[in-house]
Amino acid sequence: MDVDAFPRLIEALMRPDAYPHPADPVEHIETHISHVFLAGAFAYKLKKPIDLGFLDFSTLERRRRCCEEELRLNRRLAPDLYLCVVAVTGTPDASRIGGSGSVQEYAVQMHRFPQEALLDRQELSGDLIDRLAVKVAEFHARIPVADTESPFGTPEALLAPMVENLAQIRACALLPDPCERLDRLETWTRARWQALIPMIERRRRNGYVRECHGDMHRGNIALVDGEIRIFDAIEFNPFLRWIDTASEIAFLVMDLEESGATALARRFLNRYLERSGDYELLALLDLYKVYRALVRAKVMAIRLGQADPDSAQGSRDRITCIRYLELAESYTARSRPPRLLMACGLSGSGKSCLGHQLREALPLIHLRSDIERKRLFGISEAVSARASLDAGIYFPTATEWTYARLLRLAEGILGYGYDVLVDATFITGARRARFWDLARRRRIPALILALDAPVDVLRSRIICRQAENRDVSDADLRVLERQRLALEPLAGEERARAVFIDTGRGPTLPEVLARIESAFVSERASTEQ
Template identity: 85%
Template sequence: MDVDAFPRLIEALMRPDAYPHPADPVEHIETHISHVFLAGAFAYKLKKPIDLGFLDFSTLERRRRCCEEELRLNRRLAPDLYLGVVAVTGTAIAPRIGGPGPVQEYAVQMRRFPQEALLDRQELSGELIDRLAEDVAEFHARLPVADTESRFGTPEAVLAPMIENLVQIRACALEPYPRDCLERLETWTRGRWHALIPMIERRRRNGYVRECHGDMHRGNIALVDGEIRIFDAIEFNPLLRWIDTASEIAFLIMDLEESGAAPLARRFLNRYLERNGDYELLSLLDFYKVYRALVRAKVMAIRLGQADLDPAQEARDRLTCIRYLELAESYIRPRSPRLLIACGLSGSGKSDMARRLRESLPLIHLRSDIERKRLFGISEIASTRASLDAGIYFPTATAWTYARLLRLGDAILGYGYDVLVDATFICAARRALFCDLARRRRIPFAILSLDAPVDVLRDRINRRFAANQDASDADVRVLERQRLALEPLTSDERAYAVVIDTSQTPPLADVLARIESAFVSMRAPTEQ
């Protein structure tokens, strides 16, 4: 279709008689690269005849192929929403969806859902975020892995769109925001990229570059009939979807943080990591969060360069662009990590407390029950109940589990994140290993010690055991064994410990304040 005729086609598609089904009224949504028409029970998405460098919709054949690719990709996560590719026939001033005659355009036909179903239109619950994290982790696990001989996920392919974002943002006048912001972000991006080249290449060769969604944020996720549907995957540029899974989740985490939902962003990240164990992605997360914030800033910059904006919308888009730039800058600030261990007998409430803390603090929660099962390739909720010292609970397996927790904790602290290690820690020597880790790293350390009357512990364990929906396999026999083996906190440990009876847990704000007060900066022995 002639570029000049395209606006007439868009105007004509607002008429209900352009559709082969009831469609009155027709609603129109425009993005920087597409037009979507909400018509009756369906939605139709047309691609703008544009070439932006990172995408090329400049010919009808390219637009048709991209429609077909969009259908294939989105049926992975929303098969009931994506119905087919249909021709727009007739003329620019009298079009017909799926009618006879010459093809003017192609459109992706979708099942329509209420706009209120979009996650960026509703208040999100923790339970929904957990489900979303599990769905995304399972989606990533079943995706095809990029051929290591391809360009996908190479260090050069990672850097190129990052720099292109900055180029396109610079092309837009963004005053009054200081333009040296872009210089700082480019300097940081190039420097960080250079330092991360070995990790980027390592993850590519280890299979973490996969055919992802590519554009996973709240505006592309809906709750339809109670089911999570992730749609609108990137079809126009394979390099933008064959990416490290770390880049994928960075977009959603950044989007949640930008919306003011940082606690839910932390919850998503921790649940995703629990499900797939890819803690190494934390080494790249800030790098990709900067990139994703700049993607959103670029989208706003492109909109600012389009002629159809009214002054009020232009002002709003300019402010949004600036807000994303400020968010990107917040991610380049250095962090000082801290280490917290949560100890206590089975049933004392360690994991419940840790789950509350990980929404309030920017920490990564490592749970011994989950990491023990991961060592043996077992699902976190698979029952492995056996006699004492049998199954996956023989003494050496316990030593392996603590060694894994220590190794993971050390790595995550090195990535700049606070760590909370959740285990019974009934042996003082095992607590000392983590205290020594904090000393070696010269970082703050604290102990969260939880307990409750024994009858409360037994009741909790019996109820959890009956429900069989938790990673812990501990039963009352295990509890009695732990009570006999428990080595109480030493006087030195009590100096940086928070002790809580969880049968009468204080308000979370009080717990947080006590933890902050308990943190002690550890120094290497030679400095003491």
């Protein structure tokens, strides 16, 4: 279709009689690369006849192929939303969905859902975020892995769109002069990329470059009839889709943080890591968060170039673009060294409950011994592995393996610059000593959260937990009694570096947070003396 005729076709598709079903009224949504028509029970998405470098919709054949790819890719995560590819026929001034006559355009037909179903238009709950994290982790586990002989996911393929984003934002003459900030971001990006090349290559060899969604943020996720539907995957450029799964996670984390939902961003990240076991992605997370914030800034810059810059929408797009640039720059700063926390206590003392609260309140990664033990044996966290004492996956050597894994993970995560909360019983001084030694070797502050409750409370919690089958822990009353007999209480220096929490009394989260910060301040002061 002639580019000049395209606006006439868009106008024609605003008429209800352009559709083979009831469609009055027709609503039109325009993005920087597409037009979407909400018509009756359906939505129709057309590609704009444009070439932006990172995408090329300049010919009808390219647009048709991209519509078919969009259908294939999005049926992976939203199979009931994506129906088929339809032809737009007739003439530019009398266009019709389907019908006879010459093909003017192609569109993807989808089931329509209320715009209020989009996650960026509703208040999000912690439960929904947990479900989303599990869904994404399971999606990443089953999608195709890039062939190591392919060009996807190489260090060069990773850097190219990062630099291109910066160039396209620079080209937007409608922004206040952002050159100094963009120069700082480019310098940081190139230096961080250079330092991470070995990690990028290793993850590529180990199968973390996969055919992902590519554009996973709240605006492309909807809650439809209570089910999470992730749509609008990138079909137009395989290099933006065949990416490290870390890049996909960074987009959602960045998007939640940009919206002000920092606690939910932390919750999503922790739940994804628990489900996937891919703690190594933390090494790349800041680089990818900068990249993803710049992707959104670029989209705003492109929209500015397509609309009236003096309009109310143009003003909003300019403000949003600048906000994403500021967010990207904030990810390049490290405020303090990482910290290590050990949550210790008998089964039922509330370690994991507190850990779930702390991982939303603090920028930390929560490691649970119950989950990592099952991962060692290839058992899903949802599967019970209860057995007789010292049997199944709970024989003594397996316990040592579990603590060794927790130690390796904690050291890696601390090395990536993130705080760590290790959640385990830690009933012996020898097990705790390994983590104190880790803190000394890395010269970082460390603290014990010593949780306890009256024994009748511990027993009641374990009985309820087993009856409800609502936790990954397999500990029962026999295990609790074994732990009580083997417990080596904190003494000496350990007591001095501990925050004691009676969960039977139920201190508030603000109380616990204040005591944690106070303890770290005291430790820092004693270290500096």
